[in-house]
Amino acid sequence: MSVLLIGGGLVGSQIANILVGQGEDLTILDYSPQPDSLADNVDSSKLRVMQGDILNPLDITRALRESNANQIIHTAAYPMLTIGAQENPYGAVQINIMGTVNVLEAARIHGVERVVAVSSGVLAMFWAGGEDNGESGKEEAYPRPTSFYATTKQAVESLAHNYADFCGVDVRLVRYAAIAGPWRGRGGGGPSNVFRDMVETAIRTGETSVAPQSVEWVYSKDAAKGTVLALQANNPKGRVFNVGTGTVTTPEDMADAVKAALPATKVSVSGQKPTGGFAAVPLSMSRSKTEIGYEPSFDMAGAIRDYAEWYKNRKP
Numbered sequence: 001m002s003v004l005l006i007g008g009g010l011v012g013s014q015i016a017n018i019l020v021g022q023g024e025d026l027t028i029l030d031y032s033p034q035p036d037s038l039a040d041n042v043d044s045s046k047l048r049v050m051q052g053d054i055l056n057p058l059d060i061t062r063a064l065r066e067s068n069a070n071q072i073i074h075t076a077a078y079p080m081l082t083i084g085a086q087e088n089p090y091g092a093v094q095i096n097i098m099g100t101v102n103v104l105e106a107a108r109i110h111g112v113e114r115v116v117a118v119s120s121g122v123l124a125m126f127w128a129g130g131e132d133n134g135e136s137g138k139e140e141a142y143p144r145p146t147s148f149y150a151t152t153k154q155a156v157e158s159l160a161h162n163y164a165d166f167c168g169v170d171v172r173l174v175r176y177a178a179i180a181g182p183w184r185g186r187g188g189g190g191p192s193n194v195f196r197d198m199v200e201t202a203i204r205t206g207e208t209s210v211a212p213q214s215v216e217w218v219y220s221k222d223a224a225k226g227t228v229l230a231l232q233a234n235n236p237k238g239r240v241f242n243v244g245t246g247t248v249t250t251p252e253d254m255a256d257a258v259k260a261a262l263p264a265t266k267v268s269v270s271g272q273k274p275t276g277g278f279a280a281v282p283l284s285m286s287r288s289k290t291e292i293g294y295e296p297s298f299d300m301a302g303a304i305r306d307y308a309e310w311y312k313n314r315k316p
């Protein structure tokens with residue numbers, strides 16, 4: 001089996017680490033590869049990295065031809081996710097929607113066996129409508145997303161279903177909760193960067209502040225695990241799988257987790273209310289558990305401990 005992983009960022013680097021550990025033949029396609037950051041998380045001598053843009057269909061074709069990949073995991077998205085899309089909706093629509101269409105078209109034309117595309121738990125929270133008792137003839141029955149980023153992710157999901165139903169492409173979708181995880185490069189979303197600052201400040205200074213917001217988080221290693229399980233599952237009944245923890249972490253829970261993981265740290269709940277797509281709705285994990293065998297391995301204290309280990313051991 002040979003896998004083309006599109007996007008080698010915060011989560012992509014962890015997906016790469018799992019696939020390399022399984023001995024898979026792996027190629028990463030990224031328009032702006034970050035080899036040093038990648039090497040923090042995976043032995044990059046065991047994979048290929050190609051520079052290419054999913055907005056250029058020929059780059060995807062070239063990557064599929066040169067890698068001989070028969071499976072695709074597509075993690076690329078417009079930089080800084082919700083924040084980025086609110087600042088530049090046109091760019092986000094291009095990369096998130098048209099980029100995904102290019103990947104799905106390439107999969108169809110090249111007869112790729114399976115594609116996993118990435119959606120977001122923002123769809124559990126950032127929506128309006130869904131009223132009028134579900135009577136579809138009424139104006140507010142159909143839920144619609146309330147941010148540009150969520151709109152692009154809903155389009156990604158709808159297009160993936162269409163490509164599966166009408167074009168025979170075996171597409172699976174993973175909906176991540178807000179991702180926390182080790183990554184020193186550019187990337188991640190608002191929540192990921194808030195988490196990074198919180199943990200790294202605690203390690204460097206012995207004190208830190210927790211954002212005053214409840215969030216459904218997932219550690220990047222768990223997000224990667226769920227993605228690989230979605231890729232490798234045989235004939236799951238559904239196509240969309242939540243990948244989170246199923247719990248919302250309140251600021252007080254987060255403060256307790258920091259103290260449990262880094263006991264010497266002085267923690268306060270303060271600071272600016274962070275911007276960016278924080279979903280405070282617990283995602284149901286039951287379908288992911290039953291159909292692809294996903295269960296998170298890291299609770300919040302475990303995630304912070306693992307992050308701190310990575311931070312101390314990484315190359316300067």
Ligand SMILES: NC(=O)c1ccc[n+]([C@@H]2O[C@H](COP(=O)([O-])OP(=O)(O)OC[C@H]3O[C@@H](n4cnc5c(N)ncnc54)[C@H](O)[C@@H]3O)[C@@H](O)[C@H]2O)c1
Pocket residue numbers: 006007008009010011012029030031032033052053054055074075076077078079080081095099118119120121175176177178179180186187188189191192
């Ligand atoms: N980080 C989060 O909190 C979070 C939460 C829910 C869902 N997601 C989704 O998970 C996926 C991965 O997120 P991440 O945090 O690892 O993001 P990231 O920004 O760290 O990684 C994305 C990678 O895609 C690459 N990329 C972007 N546009 C590209 C293009 N046109 N062509 C080729 N490569 C391109 C970037 O260079 C980057 O390396 C995204 O689809 C994102 O929407 C993330």
